[in-house]
Amino acid sequence: MKSTTTRAFQWVGTLAAGALLLTACGSSDEGAAGQAGPGTFEGRGPITYVAGKDTTGSMQPMLDHWNKLHPKEKVTFIQLPTDADAQRQQMIQNAETKSDAYTVLSLDVVWTSEFAAHQWIDKLPEKRFPLDKMLKPVVETAKYRDGLYAVPASSDGGMLYYRTDLLKKAGVSQPPTTWAELKADCAKVKKLPEAEGMSCYAGQFQKYEGLTVNFAEAVNSAGGVVTDANGKPDVDTAAAKKGLDFLVDSVKDRTIPKEGITYLEEDGRQAFQSGKLIFLRNWPYVYSLAGKSDIKGKYAVAPLPGLDGPGSSSLGGHNLALSTYAKNKATALDFMKFLSSEENTATFLKEASLAPPYAALYDDKALIGQYPYLPVLKESILRAVPRPRVVQYGDVTAAVQREAYAALTGSKSSAQALKDLQEALQKSTGR
Incomplete structure (x- = not known):
């Protein structure tokens, strides 16, 4: 963590000019400090930034830089649990009490409809x-x-991390594009x-938001859907069953290890490393963190495999939103522009392997030279399928987690x- 922070301060100076420009361009709607009503962007002063725990160590140096440039408009970082469900619940509790404790929220992309509605x-x-x-x-x-x-x-797109050294030694020249190939490649490597003692495959299969993501990816990668483009549930289908069967059968035949049923993102990363x-x-x-581990130089990434060819990721990522009940919204708007700028999202790419929203960064030859996974990541994002974009997302994801885990x-x-999930989703969405 110390080395990440040290490197982060090395780029602080290079961001100063851009940040000052953003400040100079400040909101034309700015006003005196204090709370503004919905849809207004007035008030300057201290604000808070609310997000899940920063496991990369890259966020605080960025906030420190903003605070140095804006001593009267400092940002305090409120870190919530790493569990996405817990993050969402705490943000909702804050909103329901109309508290001004939270200003800028880092929302999972799938929460936008619910929070806006x-x-x-x-x-x-x-x-x-x-x-x-942006893409x-x-x-x-x-x-x-x-x-x-x-x-x-x-943004975020799921990718398949694989051990290049072991596949090469087993005579496998390309990463798998189908689930059948993945299992066949595993069998070769395990010889x-x-x-010895290695397991084949893991994702995120504990009963939390990660399971919703992995379940949706399996269904979509088999040609099914959880809900259609209009939010109508359509998950009790033969295609969806093929996707879920891949996961269920993989647990049964130990393609997914027994402990894999408990994995969150960090558990899988640590097991792989x-x-x-x-x-x-x-x-x-995971890419940058794995590069600091014992498997440095021994792994690469590929698109997720599917039933008959490359699969589809669930579209991930985080968006910045402004709490309706916050104070100092003029400051908040400037901070959101600062944090989401092309320069600063490029920094998060370099420091933490966070997928930027800007299209040009994926085609930058210099960046691709440093981060060879960018073309795979871009493909993952462009092929990604959003999780159900419904107002009742909390009920929907809870039902998915319950039935998929069962x-x-x-x-x-x-x-x-x-069958039970289809009935639960129809009840939750009224569709």
């Missing part, structure tokens, strides 16, 4: 942000009913003495779990 976040002025320079699927996650309610700060896994489904942030643990068949 409940008027917990403000509609934002689109012209204040360079949305035309279109990423921008769409920040909208609700054609209005902008958040600003993309990072190596170096792979410590040599316990051949393949891992995870987010881009299937994975064997308390229900895949067919029964999908």
